[in-house]
Amino acid sequence: VQKSDLGKAFGANLFVTTISFLSSLLIGLILIKLSPRIVSSVAERLTDQPLKSLLVGILTVILVPVFFVIFLLTIIGIPLALIMLALFFIYLYMAKLFMAYAIGQRLVSANRPALRLISGLLVYYVLSLIPIVGGIVMLITALAGLGAVLITKKSYLETLKAKKLL
Numbered sequence: 001v002q003k004s005d006l007g008k009a010f011g012a013n014l015f016v017t018t019i020s021f022l023s024s025l026l027i028g029l030i031l032i033k034l035s036p037r038i039v040s041s042v043a044e045r046l047t048d049q050p051l052k053s054l055l056v057g058i059l060t061v062i063l064v065p066v067f068f069v070i071f072l073l074t075i076i077g078i079p080l081a082l083i084m085l086a087l088f089f090i091y092l093y094m095a096k097l098f099m100a101y102a103i104g105q106r107l108v109s110a111n112r113p114a115l116r117l118i119s120g121l122l123v124y125y126v127l128s129l130i131p132i133v134g135g136i137v138m139l140i141t142a143l144a145g146l147g148a149v150l151i152t153k154k155s156y157l158e159t160l161k162a163k164k165l166l
Contacts, residue, residue: 013143021125028117030086043102045148056147064088095145100124
């Protein structure tokens with residue numbers, strides 16, 4: 001492997017990471033603007049219940065493909081399978097945004113949601129560039145973030161049911 005090939009590969013990786021950072025920032029800022037309480041709630045869940053969030057995320061990653069296949073096998077379940085799969089990937093993408101915000105809460109004491117998101121995303125993306133460590137960070141972030149999103153969603157639904165709003 002020539003030195004110039006390694007430089008090109010690193011440059012391409014850095015370019016893709018920069019684009020990913022900017023798109024994550026944009027989507028995260030929109031998410032914070034549209035539902036700041038949910039963002040804070042999921043981030044708090046990650047901080048308060050990291051192991052539970054991680055375990056729920058692992059269980060979800062195991063069960064979603066199983067249910068996807070089961071639903072696909074029944075003709076009537078195909079639309080449900082496709083919706084479930086789409087939501088699964090949306091939640092997986094959003095997982096890093098919530099984890100970044102949780103990290104940002106630790107780094108930025110002022111109640112500045114955008115600054116918290118930016119600082120958390122910077123930490124996430126810098127760590128993701130480190131060989132091996134980056135893969136582990138991205139995996140744990142995806143699993144724990146996914147679990148925290150689902151736990152928070154369940155909590156919100158229970159609250160709405162208790163108030164007879166759902």
